[in-house]
Amino acid sequence: MGTRTHLLDEAERFTRQRGFDGFSFADLASSADIRKASVHYHFPVKGDLSLALIQRYRAVFADRLKAISSTHPTAGARLLRFLDLYRAASDGGRSLCLCVALSVTQIALPEETMAELAAFHRDVTAWLETVFRHGQSDGSMQHVSDPRAEAQAAMAQVEGAQIMARAAGDLARFEAAIATLVSRAV
Template identity: 75%
Template sequence: MDTRTHLLDQAEGFARQRGFDGFSFADLAEGAGIRKPSVHYHFPAKGDLSLALIDRYRSVFLDKLHGIADIETTGGARLLRFLNLYREASEGGRSLCLCVALSVTQSALPKDSTATLAAFHRDVVAWLEAAFRLGKSDGSIRQITDPKAEAQAAMAQVEGAQIMARAAQDIARFEAGIATLVGRTT
């Protein structure tokens, strides 16, 4: 693995477990066995690191969503698989998905990073809207009135559930937070 990828992997792990403000370039240098100026070679400032993290995460996450849409034929199955992505990212209540972690500390990010983070959320909500629209038409998600509103609410619900699980370090909080979504699928 190249140094830049190693640094991104470490930074993502730190951000997901400690928050973006919870680590420094010195932490990254130590973990990679390099000097701090070498970290700056790859990422001149922490803002550059945040943008690289969000770009990479967005690409990987959207690929996963496209993969779900390619495999699952019902809206309900797509929603359940979506929820599982957040469940897995929660690591039993010990972590947050990267974009949840960055959203919490968004004021520390430069404008280009917050714009990319907002684009990530728009993309995911659009995917969820399509899943709810499909779930309404195929009957696999009950009680849908407005797929767009449902998608926005589901995103808030799943991200909030992940934060609650992390705060308690208990995955049961996540499961309780998403139970109404799960219960609506057939």
């Protein structure tokens, strides 16, 4: 693994556990066991780091959604696997997925990072919309009326559920908040 990748891994871990404002380049250098100047070599300013983080996360998440679509034929199964992604990212209520962690610290992020974050949310919401549309036709989801509105609500629900679980340090909060989504899958 290269230094840049290691720095991104550590920065993602810090961001998900502490928030993007909750660590410094000195913390990152110490965690990666390199000099602070080496961090600046790869990411001249923290805004560059935030952009690299969300670009990488967006690509990885898109690949995960494609894998779900290709391996799970029903909309209900796809929705449940999607929820698994957010459940796993919660790490038992100790963490947030990167998109949620960055969303709650928007004021510190550069415009380019905010644009990537908005694109991430658009991409995932569009994928969810296709899942809800598929659920209307394959019968594997209950009570689908407006796939677009339901996709937007589902996105808000899972991200809010993560915040609730993190605040309480309890994954049960996440499970309670997504229970209505889980119950819709047949």
